[in-house]
Amino acid sequence: MPDKDRTSGYLRPELETMDPQARQDYLDGRVAATVAHAHERAPGFQARMEAMDAEPGDITSVADLAKLPVVEKAELINIQRENLPFGGLMAGQMEHIRRIYVSPGPIYEPAERTYADDRWAQALYAGGFRAGDIAQVTFNFNLVPFAFNLDESLNSLGCVSVPAGVGNTELQVQIMKDLGVAGYLGTPSFLSALADKAEALGMDLKKDLNLQVAFVAAEALPSSLRKELEERLGMLVRQSYGTAELNCLSYECMEMGGMHLAQDCVVQICDPETGQEVEPGQVGEVVATIFDHTYPLIRLGTGDLSSLTYDACACGRTAPKMTGWLGRVDQVTKVRGMFVHPSNVQQVAQKFPQVEAFQLVVTRENNQDVMTLVCELAEPGADREELRAGLENELKETLRVKGRVDFQDQGSLPEGCKVIDDQRTWD
Ligand SMILES: [Zn+2]
Structure with a gap:
């Protein structure tokens, strides 16, 4: 069987390669139509609009x-509880x-079959899934939507789903081998566990298995793990983000x-704090509006932090990119007007292997926020x-x-200390 071209093309070229200004106009129209539709058909949304005049x-x-x-999300739960089952938002x-x-x-x-499915299909196509692939969905099919949506999106691409x-793990590996499964959908850690199991069963990961593409989500994908999985299994591993x-x-x-996007x-x-869009490149909460005809969700906060980059991409897609998951809103600290998250501090420290332990201490001096990265070094004698x-x-x-760096003796920071210690008081 000839190899498929998994690395070029688009599922919906007219949208994916759209001129950014044309996309802006297109999305403006869709927002207007979605708000009008929700206002007309979803009494809960109408009430919310009326409350705001x-x-x-x-x-x-x-x-x-x-x-x-x-x-x-916490508010969405309350909105539904006050007006079961859907908070008047259907x-x-x-x-x-x-x-x-x-x-x-x-x-x-x-849920009915809607645009939502189509967005996962875009992701699958961009990640190399192609018609005729047999794909194994290892997400949970119990009550939650994700696995079902992927199953339907696979079908819309012409792929065959194994739910x-x-x-x-042992049965999963056997299915992969027996059916010649080409696509994996699941978490990166479970793919790793399946590879371990296959090896333990004496299989050759590249000869006995036919895995070509992996769609991973719901977990962080460190680049070292991606590289390991791609090399070990001889496949492409691409990730997606959604809720x-x-x-x-x-x-x-x-x-x-x-x-x-x-x-x-x-x-x-x-x-x-304000719900207003931040400048390009800045970190903030991911807030989304979807045009689902049955269940339009308008300005739903994910609680996740990320930022956008507008650099042109060689793939030809013109949509900006989310830079990745940068933590949760409820862990964020504001320093001099900027949001600082533990994962960002970790990013900094991890670039310097000499740093063995660290903590970001935020204090206030002369009515100004002061940020100090306290570090303990692996080699106290280092430059x-x-x-x-x-x-x-x-x-x-x-x-x-801007922050200071303060080197302290080994053992000064308590084991397992929190990444950000906010010592400011406001009285
Ligand atoms: Zn691209």
Whole structure:
């Protein structure tokens, strides 16, 4: 069987390679139509608009979305509890609903086959899945939507789904071998566990298995793990990002370097305090609006932090890229007006192997925030001045806030100390 071209082409070229200005116009139209539709058909959304004294005509573009508050997941749970089952947010009719999913919360989600599926299909195609592939879905099929949505998106691409679900590593490996499964969908750690199991069963990972592409999500994918999986199994591994309620929001192409925003949804990076969009490149909360006809969700906050990059991508897709998952909003600290997250501090420290332990201490001097990276060194005799300059520069680059570096003796920081120690008091 000839090898398939898995690294070029687009699922929806007219959208994926659209001129950015044309995309802006297109999304403005879709936002206006979605808000009008939700206002007409979803009484809960209508009530929310009325409480703000707003009408559909006030929200006719992506920029206008800033007039609507961000709805956090905890609020969505409350909205539903007050008006079960869907908080008045369903805009379709029950006879058109195919399933009701239940996400942790619980959050109830009415679903018919909609655009949502199509966004995961974009991700799958960009990750190298092609018609005729047999693909094994190892996400959980119990109540939650993700695995079902992937199953449907595979079908829409012409792929064959094996709904394997979680666990049963030995059976999973046998299925892969017996069926010649080409595509894996699951977490990176489970793929790693399957490879270990296959080896333990005496299989040759490249000869006995036919894996070509992996779609991974729901977990961080360190570049070292990606490289290991790709080399070990002789396959492409690409990741995507989304949530149970919003579905796919972004996905990697073959070039990587971030995840392209999916087409047919609006993803905004917003200040977690004000809900307003931050400047390009700055870190903020991922807030999304989806155009689902049955269950339109408008300005839903994910609680996840990320940033956007607008650099042109060699793959030809013109959508900006999310730079990756940078932590959770509830762990964030604001220093000199900038959001600083533990994972960003870790990023800085990890670039310097000489640093054995670290903690970012935030204090206040002369009514100004002061940020100090306290470091313990593996080799106390190392050249501290060069290291200090490097660390200070990296702090400024990554956190966008100037910080000091303070070297302390080994053992000064308590074992397992929190990454950010905010010592500021405000009385
Ligand atoms: Zn690309």
